[in-house]
Amino acid sequence: MQHAIDQLSIAGAEVEVVLAQDSNSLLEVVANSLRGVAKCGYDPNDLTVRQLQQYSASCSCAFVGAEGVVQGLRRVKSDSELQRISQASEIADRALAQVEPLLFSALSGSISERDVRDELELLMRRFGADGPSYETIVATGPNSALPHHRPTSTLLREGHSVVIDVGALIDGYHSDMTRTYLLGECDPELVRMHQMVIEAQACGVRAVRAGVVGSEVDGVCREVFDRHGLGHEFTHGTGHGVGLQIHEMPWLRRNAKDPLTAGEVVTVEPGLYRVGLGGVRIEDLVLVESTGCHVFTHSQKEQLCLQSPPTT
DSSP: OOHHHHHHHTEEEEEEEEOOOSHHHHHHHHHTTTTTEEEEOOTTTTTTTHHHHHHHHSSSEEEEEEETTTHHSSSOOOOOHHHHHHHHHHHHHHHHHHHHHHHGGGGOOOHOOOOOOHHHHHHHTTTSSSSSSSSSSEEEEEGGGGGTOOOOOOOTTOOEEEEEEEOOTTTEEOOOOOEEEEESSSOOHHHHHHHHHHHHHHHHHOOOOOOOOOHHHHHHHHHHHHHHHHHOOOSSSSEEEEEESSEEEESTTTTSSSSSSTOEEEEEEEEETTTTTTTOOOOEEEEEHHHSSOOOOOOOOOOEEESSSOOO
C-alpha cells in the first residue's frame, strides 16, 4: 500500500488511494465511490466476469466496456519512464553477457534450461533489478520450437539451438530481449533459420518510426520469411508495447491499425519454429522516434554460434 502511494507521488499522479482490506470491503469502497455516477468504464482485459457481476450487483451505475483507454494513456513514455526501461535493459544485457560463458559448458551436456534461467535471474537481482520481467524463457532442442516454453531439466547439447528470452524489472517497468544461440555444429536448416531471423529482425527494426502502422512493421518481417519459403514457421506477432506491463499497446501484428507514435516503446521479435528441429527468435526493445528508433538492448546477436571454449 505505502509502496503504491510512494510511486504515485514520484510520478506526480493526482489520484486518491483508497485502502480495502479484502474483496468484500473492496466492493463496498467501489460502490461508495460510484454513488451518484451514471456510467463507469472498465477494461475487460483487467476484470473477470465474476468481478463484473459483483460490481454490477453492488452499484447502481451502468458498467461500460472501455478497452484500451488506460493503456492508451500509457503508450507514450515520459523521460522518467524511459530511464527505468533503459536501466532494466542494461541490466538484462549485463546478465546475459555474464551467462554466455556458462553456455560453453553446455557442450558437455552438463547445463540445464533451469540452470541458465536461475543464473540469469540471480545476476539481474545482483545488478539492481527488482526481479525478472517475467519467468525467463530458456528453451533448447525441440523445446525451442515452443515460443513460450517454460524451462525444464532438459540439458543443453551440441547441435541444438538455445532461445533465451530475458528481461529485468525496475520500479515496475519492464525490459524484454531475446537471443538465440547455436551450440556447436548444428543442422544446416537451423543455421539457415538463424540467418533468416537475423535478417528479418534487422529489417523490422529499420522499419520502426513514428507514423508507421504496426501491421507494416509486421509485414516487413514476414516478407523476408515468405521470400525464403519460411513464412508458415512464423507463428506469432512481430512485437508489442512494453512499460508497466510486459505486453501492452501498441501491437506490431497483422491486424494492427494504429500508427506508431514517438515516445512509445515496442519489441521487434520475429521468430521461426520447426517442430522436431527447434526454434530461433531474436528480439530487441526499441524507442519509437520521429525518423527511426533507438535500440535499448545491445547484446550481440550476429555471431552466436558457440564452438568449444578457447583453451589457454
